[in-house]
Amino acid sequence: MYTFLITAPSFAAPGLKLLQDADCTVTYVKDEDELRAKLASQHFDAVISRTLSLDGDMIRSCPGLKVISKHGAGYNNIDVEAATACGIPVFYTPGANAQSVAELTIGLAIAVARSIPLHDRTLRSGGWSRSEMGLQLSGRTMGVVGLGNIGQKVARLGLAFGMRVLGFDPKGKAMPCEKANNLVELLPQSQILTLHCPLNNETKGMIGAAELALLPKDAIVLNTARGGIVNEFALAEAVKSGGIFGAALDDFVSEPIPSDHPFNTLSRVVMSPHIGASTREALDTVSVMSSENALAFLRKQPFDQQLCVNPSVLLNQAMSA
Numbered sequence: 001m002y003t004f005l006i007t008a009p010s011f012a013a014p015g016l017k018l019l020q021d022a023d024c025t026v027t028y029v030k031d032e033d034e035l036r037a038k039l040a041s042q043h044f045d046a047v048i049s050r051t052l053s054l055d056g057d058m059i060r061s062c063p064g065l066k067v068i069s070k071h072g073a074g075y076n077n078i079d080v081e082a083a084t085a086c087g088i089p090v091f092y093t094p095g096a097n098a099q100s101v102a103e104l105t106i107g108l109a110i111a112v113a114r115s116i117p118l119h120d121r122t123l124r125s126g127g128w129s130r131s132e133m134g135l136q137l138s139g140r141t142m143g144v145v146g147l148g149n150i151g152q153k154v155a156r157l158g159l160a161f162g163m164r165v166l167g168f169d170p171k172g173k174a175m176p177c178e179k180a181n182n183l184v185e186l187l188p189q190s191q192i193l194t195l196h197c198p199l200n201n202e203t204k205g206m207i208g209a210a211e212l213a214l215l216p217k218d219a220i221v222l223n224t225a226r227g228g229i230v231n232e233f234a235l236a237e238a239v240k241s242g243g244i245f246g247a248a249l250d251d252f253v254s255e256p257i258p259s260d261h262p263f264n265t266l267s268r269v270v271m272s273p274h275i276g277a278s279t280r281e282a283l284d285t286v287s288v289m290s291s292e293n294a295l296a297f298l299r300k301q302p303f304d305q306q307l308c309v310n311p312s313v314l315l316n317q318a319m320s321a
Contacts, residue, residue, distance in 0.1 A: 002045040002298050003027070007035055007052040008071075012280075015048075015287025022295055036061070046294040049078055051255075051274065056082030069294040071286050072097060072277060073149070074226055075309055076199045084310045087317070091293035091307050095149035096286040097277035102153035104276050105194055105224045106161070108248035111270045112220050113137060118267045135218065135245065138162035143190025145183070145206075146197030146225065147175040154194055166190065170202065187214035192222065199226035209234040212243060219244040224276045227252040236262035239269055250276050 001023040009030045019026055027042070029035045032052050038044075039062040047054065050071045056079040059065065068083055070092040083090050111117060114134040122129050142158040144151050147169040155177045158165040165177035168186045180186035183206075187193065193215060197203050207221070207230040215221070221244060223230050232253060238244045246268030255274055263269045277286065296303035308314055 002295075003043060004046045004048060004294070005029065005035075005038060005042075005044040006048045006050070006071075007054065008050040011048070012283040012287035014284045015289075015291040018288060018291040018295065024295075039065075045298060048290050048294065049075075051077060054078045059083055059086055059088065067091070067294050067297045069290045070309075071290045074198060076226060080310055084313055087313055089297060089311075089313045090309045091290070091297070091303075092309055093286050093289040093293070093307070096289045097279075097282035098149035098153050100279040100282035101150045101224055101276035102157055104250060104272070105150075105154050105196075105222055106157050108222055108224065108250065108270055108272070109137060109192055109194070109220060112222075112246040112248045112268065115268070117270055135220070137192070140164070140191040141166060141189050142192040142194065143168070143180070143186045144175075144177065145169075145186070145193070145195050147173045148196060150224075151194075151196035152176055154196060158192070163192065170197070183211060184214070187211055188216070191216050191218060192220050194222040195225045195229050197225055197229065199228050203229050205229075205231055207231065207235075209237070212238040215244055217242070217244065221247040222249075223247075224250040227255065233262065236266060236269065239266050246270070248272075250274055 003025045004019055005027050007029055009028050027038060029038055035052055036058055039058050043064045044062055046067045046069060048069050048071050054077060059079060059082045065088055068078060068088055068090045070078060073092060073094045075090060075092050078090055080090050115132045118132060138161055141164045144155050144165060144167045147167050155165045155167055155175060166180050166186055166189055167175040167177045168180040168183060169175065212234055221235060235247055239247055248270040250272045251274055263271060293303060293307055305311055305314060
């Protein structure tokens with residue numbers, strides 16, 4: 001009935017079944033060159049967008065495109081402004097992968113605090129060294145920036161670990177922990193600083209050299225949100241100079257990171273390749289939610305308008321109907 005383009009080489013079975021049961025034709029792409037070529041040469045009613053960039057030229061090249069459904073909570077890889085200009089609503093799936101991202105965040109904190117990757121490499125190379133002194137999480141103060149679905153889960157996990165948890169949310173969201181009024185108040189207390197806010201004009205470069213200098217000397221910085229929220233070179237320098245204890249990141253400005261990136265030389269920087277949502281449970285849930293969002297719009301069925309990131313498009317369509 002409808003033609004779907006999925007910007008990945010595969011799609012989780014539960015979401016795919018929804019599309020198949022709706023008699024949809026599904027096409028996959030593996031990279032941005034193929035994505036650009038497919039959009040320019042074929043008709044698609046919907047795009048389910050994963051991590052590949054979906055820029056304005058791509059969107060405009062497919063005049064029959066009716067809806068874009070983000071497979072995930074972060075949609076900064078989509079040119080929402082261009083979609084809005086074309087009258088195309090963009091939906092997203094907040095909260096669907098929150099538990100998996102929150103668990104990875106805590107896992108990365110432990111990996112840095114106890115130097116787990118370093119010890120693993122030492123053992124594999126035939127060594128046996130116990131000289132690297134670790135940090136205990138319990139009793140420390142965790143500062144959470146961004147108290148959305150993921151941030152709230154991380155805050156609760158921090159409390160379960162016996163940490164004092166302090167939260168700051170620019171939008172003033174409710175939080176299950178103590179509240180800080182701003183970053184200047186939060187940063188000097190944050191022995192664990194964890195970032196859970198979207199990447200936008202307000203948050204780009206939000207944590208730079210000046211902000212890192214406010215952290216305690218034994219601080220750990222965690223970024224499982226989006227690359228660009230923290231200045232990567234300032235963070236590398238803070239770790240290298242001993243200004244902070246270490247850092248862990250799942251998201252980067254350039255993915256994959258360049259071979260000469262300073263993180264590659266720092267044993268107290270732990271990295272993972274944007275796998276926060278890469279669990280079977282999260283992928284199944286997000287596949288269903290992203291499919292349901294697109295299908296409901298195409299079928300003109302009721303849907304949660306709060307899941308549309310450019311609701312002005314819906315208003316304009318309703319007024320012209």
